[in-house]
Amino acid sequence: MSWSLQMRQLKKFNLPKTMMVHFYTAIMESILCSSITVWYAAATAKDKGRLQRVIHSAERVIGCNLLSLQDLFAARTLKRARKIVADPSHPGHELFVPLPSGRRVRFIRTKISRHTNSFFPSAVGLINRARAPPD
Numbered sequence: 001m002s003w004s005l006q007m008r009q010l011k012k013f014n015l016p017k018t019m020m021v022h023f024y025t026a027i028m029e030s031i032l033c034s035s036i037t038v039w040y041a042a043a044t045a046k047d048k049g050r051l052q053r054v055i056h057s058a059e060r061v062i063g064c065n066l067l068s069l070q071d072l073f074a075a076r077t078l079k080r081a082r083k084i085v086a087d088p089s090h091p092g093h094e095l096f097v098p099l100p101s102g103r104r105v106r107f108i109r110t111k112i113s114r115h116t117n118s119f120f121p122s123a124v125g126l127i128n129r130a131r132a133p134p135d
Contacts, residue, residue, distance in 0.1 A: 007061040020062045028058060033072055037080050040073040042117040074126055081123035095120050104128045
């Protein structure tokens, strides 16, 4: 049975929205976000659009707004990057070098797009955007 059919069945049985959101989070979001920090930055726009459509259809069935794929990626990547920054024994810890001001992290220079779209450069960019002062 597909997830969309299961969601519609839950709605048909008049399950509360909170329970449907819990189902979405436990089943669908966990599948969508498995290793999202690894594959999202290198995914094509077409693939991201297809996955976002899954989220939109779940929103329509549940009847409330859910986090977008971009928001899920940003939240999971920031969480993982902060764990790496806090753990000096992690092999990637030395890639998060703070600038002299201490507010931002030094950007990782790469020569090919495959490396630019990998976890560490995208995590550094997200950390710097999260720490940037509001406009």
